Amino acid sequence: MSPLEKLTFILMGVPTTLAISILSFFLGLAIGLPLAFIRAYGSKPFQILVDAYEKVFRSVPEIVIMLFFYFGFGSHLREPFKNAFFTATFVLGLRSGANQSQIFRGAIRGIGEEQMVAARSLGLSRLQAIVYVMIPQTFIAATPGLGSEYALLVKDSSYAFIIGVLEMMKRADVVRKVTLDTVFPYFAAAFLYILLTFPLSTYLDMWGTRKKKQLGL
Amino acid sequence: MYFLFEYLHLIFSGFLTTVEVTFFGIAMGLVLGTILAIGDIYGGKIVSTLIKLYVEFFRGSPLLVQLFIFYFSIPTLLDIQIDSFTVGLIVFGLNSAAYQKGYIKGAMASIYEDQMMAALSLGLSKFQAIIYVILPQAMRLVIPAWSNEFCSLAKSTAALLIIGERELTSAGKTIAGHTWRVFETYTFIALIYFVWISAVMKALDILYEKVKIPGLEVSL
Numbered sequence: 001m002s003p004l005e006k007l008t009f010i011l012m013g014v015p016t017t018l019a020i021s022i023l024s025f026f027l028g029l030a031i032g033l034p035l036a037f038i039r040a041y042g043s044k045p046f047q048i049l050v051d052a053y054e055k056v057f058r059s060v061p062e063i064v065i066m067l068f069f070y071f072g073f074g075s076h077l078r079e080p081f082k083n084a085f086f087t088a089t090f091v092l093g094l095r096s097g098a099n100q101s102q103i104f105r106g107a108i109r110g111i112g113e114e115q116m117v118a119a120r121s122l123g124l125s126r127l128q129a130i131v132y133v134m135i136p137q138t139f140i141a142a143t144p145g146l147g148s149e150y151a152l153l154v155k156d157s158s159y160a161f162i163i164g165v166l167e168m169m170k171r172a173d174v175v176r177k178v179t180l181d182t183v184f185p186y187f188a189a190a191f192l193y194i195l196l197t198f199p200l201s202t203y204l205d206m207w208g209t210r211k212k213k214q215l216g217l
Numbered sequence: 218m219y220f221l222f223e224y225l226h227l228i229f230s231g232f233l234t235t236v237e238v239t240f241f242g243i244a245m246g247l248v249l250g251t252i253l254a255i256g257d258i259y260g261g262k263i264v265s266t267l268i269k270l271y272v273e274f275f276r277g278s279p280l281l282v283q284l285f286i287f288y289f290s291i292p293t294l295l296d297i298q299i300d301s302f303t304v305g306l307i308v309f310g311l312n313s314a315a316y317q318k319g320y321i322k323g324a325m326a327s328i329y330e331d332q333m334m335a336a337l338s339l340g341l342s343k344f345q346a347i348i349y350v351i352l353p354q355a356m357r358l359v360i361p362a363w364s365n366e367f368c369s370l371a372k373s374t375a376a377l378l379i380i381g382e383r384e385l386t387s388a389g390k391t392i393a394g395h396t397w398r399v400f401e402t403y404t405f406i407a408l409i410y411f412v413w414i415s416a417v418m419k420a421l422d423i424l425y426e427k428v429k430i431p432g433l434e435v436s437l
Contacts, residue, residue, distance in 0.1 A: 059414035061375035068403040158279035182289035194277035
């Protein structure tokens with residue numbers, strides 16, 4: 001294989017890597033945003049549950065959880081966990097939900113109680129205040145954090161390699177096994193991962209910081 | 218869950234490897250990260266650019282890639298042999314340094330200007346001021362960020378299983394493969410991670426409370 005062929009083979013893993021990262025990011029968003037509001041405004045028992053969820057996903061390795069689901073359910077050929085792509089995305093999404101809950105909670109705290117009080121005093125219900133006043137601002141305040149969460153997911157999507165998903169990391173490893181070239185494939189993969197994470201997260205960080213300053217958040 | 222008792226030695230030796238790599242990684246990251254932070258603040262443009270490249274590589278690429286590079290690529294390039302445990306120590310140390318540099322630099326920058334001027338005006342040299350005035354305060358401020366870094370490092374040591382190092386997760390994989398009791402095994406492994414990581418984080422919380430300087434806490 002020429003270097004170009006090797007690179008092309010690794011590049012063909014980019015769609016899978018991006019699919020895992022983006023899908024798990026949105027799963028994490030769907031989990032994390034409600035959890036953050038429950039943590040901020042919910043009743044005590046729910047707050048404790050959210051806290052426990054965050055703690056578990058903070059300290060148990062993604063790899064262990066992936067192996068748990070993949071070999072636990074997957075080995076009995078139970079849909080959908082026997083699909084390694086699904087399992088990887090699902091687990092990373094759950095993990096990202098815990099992270100995003102923390103990011104959004106920080107953003108809610110940054111916005112402050114006054115906004116909530118002001119919205120309520122204008123006659124909005126609690127739910128209306130959350131949907132129309134808090135959430136739009138929360139997103140802006142959370143943008144830098146969400147940018148680095150996305151970058152984290154792109155990197156962590158490589159854990160899918162362990163349960164056999166043919167993404168970028170796995171392809172680099174295949175190239176090494178086939179050609180016995182131990183140098184090029186891994187450096188190429190490292191470079192591609194940096195290319196996938198760095199520009200977007202830097203841009204989101206800059207945009208979010210500027211926007212926050214503009215709005216005085 | 219009784220079948221797990223037969224494998225306790227395996228779990229325990231795996232756990233020890235995990236703990237060793239974690240603590241070594243954190244310690245090496247702290248020393249190297251502090252040097253990088255000082256170099257970045259005082260080192261001038263070229264040093265600062267080099268440090269930026271270093272940090273970007275280790276923060277921008279996945280741990281798995283870094284482990285493979287140090288396990289396969291570097292030995293080929295330098296024509297040496299490195300065993301998987303040493304690879305773990307090196308990679309987690311270098312990787313953690315890249316993250317810790319950011320936290321330490323942030324903490325140093327937050328107390329930098331007035332304190333530095335005051336120290337210089339009292340006749341300390343710049344170097345003395347960093348060692349005796351800035352760092353002792355910065356190290357206190359950095360503890361909360363540091364405990365997050367500990368948490369993510371401890372958990373990511375599981376990645377070592379891909380280069381065949383026998384740490385906690387790979388011990389779990391072996392047991393699950395032998396017994397086919399997948400759920401029980403990984404639940405137990407997850408529990409071990411949860412307990413030891415939570416315990417250390419709690420200890421770091423207490424440490425932060427103990428050493429903090431009233432009026433100089435991290436504002437959240």
